Amino acid sequence: MSGHGTPIPMTSRKGSALKGEAHVPGDKSISHRSLILGALSVGETRIEGLLEGEDVIDTAKAMRAFGAEVTDHGGALWTVQGVGVGGFAEPSQVIDCGNSGTGVRLIMGAMATSPITATFTGDASLCGRPMGRVTDPLALFGARSYGRKGGRLPMTIVGAADPVPVRYTTPVPSAQVKSAVLLAGLNAPGETVVIEKEATRDHSERMLAGFGAKLTVETFPEGRVITLKGQPELKPQHIVVPRDPSSAAFPVCAALIAEGSDVLVPNIGLNPTRAGLFTTLREMGADLTYENLREEGGEPVADLRARFSPDLQGIEVPPERAASMIDEYPVLSVVASFAGGVTVMRGVKELRVKESDRIDSMAKGLRAAGITVEEGEDWWIVHGRGFGQVPGGVTVATKLDHRIAMSFIVMGLATEKPMTVDDGSPIATSFPVFEPLMAALGATITRGA
Numbered sequence: 001m002s003g004h005g006t007p008i009p010m011t012s013r014k015g016s017a018l019k020g021e022a023h024v025p026g027d028k029s030i031s032h033r034s035l036i037l038g039a040l041s042v043g044e045t046r047i048e049g050l051l052e053g054e055d056v057i058d059t060a061k062a063m064r065a066f067g068a069e070v071t072d073h074g075g076a077l078w079t080v081q082g083v084g085v086g087g088f089a090e091p092s093q094v095i096d097c098g099n100s101g102t103g104v105r106l107i108m109g110a111m112a113t114s115p116i117t118a119t120f121t122g123d124a125s126l127c128g129r130p131m132g133r134v135t136d137p138l139a140l141f142g143a144r145s146y147g148r149k150g151g152r153l154p155m156t157i158v159g160a161a162d163p164v165p166v167r168y169t170t171p172v173p174s175a176q177v178k179s180a181v182l183l184a185g186l187n188a189p190g191e192t193v194v195i196e197k198e199a200t201r202d203h204s205e206r207m208l209a210g211f212g213a214k215l216t217v218e219t220f221p222e223g224r225v226i227t228l229k230g231q232p233e234l235k236p237q238h239i240v241v242p243r244d245p246s247s248a249a250f251p252v253c254a255a256l257i258a259e260g261s262d263v264l265v266p267n268i269g270l271n272p273t274r275a276g277l278f279t280t281l282r283e284m285g286a287d288l289t290y291e292n293l294r295e296e297g298g299e300p301v302a303d304l305r306a307r308f309s310p311d312l313q314g315i316e317v318p319p320e321r322a323a324s325m326i327d328e329y330p331v332l333s334v335v336a337s338f339a340g341g342v343t344v345m346r347g348v349k350e351l352r353v354k355e356s357d358r359i360d361s362m363a364k365g366l367r368a369a370g371i372t373v374e375e376g377e378d379w380w381i382v383h384g385r386g387f388g389q390v391p392g393g394v395t396v397a398t399k400l401d402h403r404i405a406m407s408f409i410v411m412g413l414a415t416e417k418p419m420t421v422d423d424g425s426p427i428a429t430s431f432p433v434f435e436p437l438m439a440a441l442g443a444t445i446t447r448g449a
Helices: 029-038 054-066 102-112 130-142 175-185 203-210 245-257 274-285 319-323 326-337 349-355 357-366 401-411 425-429 434-443
Strands: 010-013 017-020 043-048 069-072 077-083 115-120 144-148 153-160 165-169 191-196 215-218 223-229 239-240 260-271 285-298 299-305 340-348 373-376 379-385 420-421 444-447
Touching: 010 191, 010 401, 017 401, 017 434, 029 043, 029 069, 029 077, 029 102, 029 175, 029 203, 029 239, 043 260, 054 069, 054 299, 054 425, 102 130, 102 175, 130 144, 130 153, 130 175, 144 175, 144 191, 144 215, 175 191, 175 203, 203 215, 203 425, 239 326, 245 274, 245 299, 245 326, 245 434, 274 285, 274 319, 274 326, 274 340, 299 326, 319 326, 326 340, 326 349, 326 357, 326 401, 349 357, 357 373, 357 379, 357 425, 401 420, 434 444
Parallel strands: 017 260, 043 239, 165 191
Antiparallel strands: 010 420, 010 444, 043 077, 069 077, 115 153, 144 153, 191 223, 215 223, 260 299, 285 299, 340 379, 373 379
């Protein structure tokens, strides 16, 4: 599948129970950061289990363009021969980040404090997403940006020749913004400080420390304060990428709503800043258990077992949990459709500026499938109909959004009539083995309307 080519309609329908093991790809957030920090290190970083989706491959190509030697050895094993902090070369071509908001924003941060110029672009979805939330703090370091109206791609970043450290409070909870500022701070003298009022996923902090950066994290009344000492020599690492909890969400949620299902999803990263969905599902009454809890590479990991759960109940998801599950709200809303009562989701305005306006995209699709949905700027409410009561039988527009596509494909595995998405091709950006993985579990998913 390709997120840039001919649309691929896909249809899912109720069939047999889902059974077996679902080996989902490596964590996307950690994969992006492994490549970027490997490129900023001196020496060879070895990465096992890299997610080989289009988003991450685009980041690997970008690191090559900035001068790092990035090699695919097969079997999800990659090495990066880094150029060191401040060692990026000026790319000779435009950097195409495809569909990846994470990739483009982190790379902008990584190059913004070097005296080089780079131009970034992406697909139609990425070119519609706001970049000002990153370019505004990067300007404080001395970087300049020139893009389309509204701070959109294509955009040229002129890196700061004499960067200065900054102290920055993130205006919205965003791991991408925080990470871009920290990566920019690597090549600035002195200490760069990022303050976030609500904690977001902390892979950047964990990995920066692992690569040898001097970094502290403290909690004060003003929020979570991250202090990074600039101009370190990062040391190459051997990284084993845990499996992606955001990808695990789809087979897990499918098992909960498809009658008779019992699915094990091994080796899932359970970083507390990422595991909000699983906590929420258990609060709704899901038969979801953690097996073989352990720690790998500084990250908590477990095997997840999900079983059919016909008696799910809607809940009000705590707004402070939003940052730990922001990408999982679309598929949560699908599960909520099969629950009894209402599921209330607040503090989720970040969903409005993802690959699509995810609140709008999900609300329209759910309503078409027979579900009552209320929505506001930063909240939405799904009125569940209970197991066996969701009609389905419609075609949904995915708006070039991989998570919208996968969410409605999961929904069709339990609706009374099949569900069709108009384009499943964007799924390749994050979960290239989604179709064969789900088919191996017993899901009935076909290409075509």
